[in-house]
Structures are given as structure tokens and as C-alpha cells.
Amino acid sequence: MIQAAPLKHSFTYDGAQLNVYHANKGFGLPHHSHTWSHATICHSGSCAIRMEGKEKIINKHSGAFNLPAGEWHEIEALEDDTVFVNVFAEGKY
Numbered sequence: 224m225i226q227a228a229p230l231k232h233s234f235t236y237d238g239a240q241l242n243v244y245h246a247n248k249g250f251g252l253p254h255h256s257h258t259w260s261h262a263t264i265c266h267s268g269s270c271a272i273r274m275e276g277k278e279k280i281i282n283k284h285s286g287a288f289n290l291p292a293g294e295w296h297e298i299e300a301l302e303d304d305t306v307f308v309n310v311f312a313e314g315k316y
Contacts, residue, residue, distance in 0.1 A: 225253045225299045231306075235313045242309045246300035251307075256295040261311035262287040263298060268305025273297045281307075 228246035235241070244251070251270065263272060269282040274296045281288050287310075290296050298307065 225297055226250045227253065228300065238313050240311050240313045240315065244307050244309075246305045246307070247303040248300055248305075251299040252297060252309075254295055254297045256293060257315070258292055259311055259315040260292040261290050261309050261315075263290060264288075264308045264310070266306040266308065268300060268302035268307075270305060270307050271299045271301055273299070 226249055228244040228250040230242055231245045232243040233241070246268075263270070263281070264287045265281045265285060266283055269280060272279045272281060272288055272290070274290070274294055279288060280301070300307070
């Protein structure tokens with residue numbers, strides 16, 4: 224079971240919502256879905272992104288990973304001091 228990561232910063236900028244999470248190993252965003260897509264970017268440490276039938280490991284070298292609307296997903300920090308960001312259109316959260 225993934226423990227919820229603390230939301231460190233949340234702000235909008237020119238129509239984009241950015242949620243910044245600082246998570247230790249085993250923390251992240253548990254299994255969920257929503258009606259909008261978003262990009263996830265890992266700035267330090269590493270994350271496992273799980274969707275039905277697939278898993279992607281991302282880190283600071285991976286670039287953004289798109290999570291489509293309407294599909295369940297979860298994000299788990301694989302290392303202590305992991306920082307990841309979710310970006311989506313303002314007004315969706």
C-alpha cells in the first residue's frame with residue numbers, strides 16, 4: 224500500500240496547475256483516476272508509475288511522462304528524498 228506523499232507546493236502559472244511532492248521511499252499517490260490527463264516529472268530520486276498492465280520507472284533523466292485521462296494510475300517514490308511534479312490544466316483539481 225502506497226502512503227500519501229505530502230504536497231509541498233501547489234500553484235498555478237499561466238493556465239497550468241503544478242503540484243510538487245517531496246516523498247520518501249514507499250510514499251506517493253495511491254491508486255486513483257480522474258477525468259483529465261497530466262504529466263509527471265521526477266526531479267530527484269526515482270518513481271514507479273503504474274497503470275493497468277504496465278509500469279514505468281522515471282528519474283531526473285527521463286523527462287515528462289503523460290498519464291491519460293480516465294485511466295487508473297499510481298506513483299510511488301523508490302528512494303528517500305524523491306521530488307516529483309504533476310502538471311495539468313488549471314481548474315481540474
